[in-house]
Amino acid sequence: MRIRIICTLIVITLFVTSWTADYESVNDTGDDICFERDVLPIFLENCALSGCHNSESRKHGNVFDSYDNIMNSNKGRSIIPYNIKKSKVYKKITEDTSEDRMPPPPNPPLTGAEISMINKWIMAGAPNSKYGDVGKKNEDISSSNSDTLVKSENTGSDCDTLNLTYKDVQPIIEKNCYKCHSGNAPSELFNLETYQQVKEKGDEGRLFGAINHLPGFKSMPRKAPKLVGCELAKFNAWINNGMAE
Numbered sequence: 001m002r003i004r005i006i007c008t009l010i011v012i013t014l015f016v017t018s019w020t021a022d023y024e025s026v027n028d029t030g031d032d033i034c035f036e037r038d039v040l041p042i043f044l045e046n047c048a049l050s051g052c053h054n055s056e057s058r059k060h061g062n063v064f065d066s067y068d069n070i071m072n073s074n075k076g077r078s079i080i081p082y083n084i085k086k087s088k089v090y091k092k093i094t095e096d097t098s099e100d101r102m103p104p105p106p107n108p109p110l111t112g113a114e115i116s117m118i119n120k121w122i123m124a125g126a127p128n129s130k131y132g133d134v135g136k137k138n139e140d141i142s143s144s145n146s147d148t149l150v151k152s153e154n155t156g157s158d159c160d161t162l163n164l165t166y167k168d169v170q171p172i173i174e175k176n177c178y179k180c181h182s183g184n185a186p187s188e189l190f191n192l193e194t195y196q197q198v199k200e201k202g203d204e205g206r207l208f209g210a211i212n213h214l215p216g217f218k219s220m221p222r223k224a225p226k227l228v229g230c231e232l233a234k235f236n237a238w239i240n241n242g243m244a245e
Contacts, residue, residue, distance in 0.1 A: 034129045035128055055069070084123065112212075166238075202243045203243075
């Protein structure tokens with residue numbers, strides 16, 4: 001009887017610990033993101049352009065040049081706080097085809113890091129945060145693509161993510177991607193056997209979202225766990241630093 005009680009207490013303790021960790025993880029999402037500093041520049045540089053969604057052009061009635069205009073566009077359906085699936089803007093920036101995706105060609109698509117930033121901001125409730133409202137980011141992370149690097153657990157002190165080139169990540173791609181994305185791949189899939197093929201997907205912004213299993217992307221590797229540790233850390237660092245050959 002005593003052993004049963006002890007086992008029950010252990011199970012309850014583990015459950016509470018797990019629930020608490022999950023709760024804290026959810027509530028930590030986007031807590032260091034500042035709309036004015038991190039999110040608005042993405043809209044201004046990619047959406048609020050002449051002929052598109054600035055205050056003069058107002059294409060399709062959408063204006064993305066300020067917090068109020070972004071939140072009120074499309075009758076308030078452009079951004080739905082805490083819900084990326086119903087946020088029209090997020091759906092458009094993660095479309096699979098370039099014809100449907102925003103920004104439209106010949107404009108380049110948002111990078112995976114920029115999409116990740118908008119994802120975190122929406123899931124944090126899409127607050128109108130300003131300078132000084134949030135804590136300063138780590139100074140060793142740049143304010144552009146690198147500031148949204150998805151960090152990996154247990155990367156280890158010997159994981160070097162500086163000055164990476166294609167030869168550093170090619171073994172990771174071969175190990176985890178060639179089964180589906182090589183010469184023996186199904187006809188409906190694409191190849192990732194060369195630097196140019198990998199960089200093309202990286203430039204489209206799809207690679208970052210896929211390997212980090214972000215919502216709105218097809219997770220890679222397919223039907224397999226997400227990359228972890230040093231492999232993911234290196235892959236992310238290489239993408240966010242320009243995918244050097």
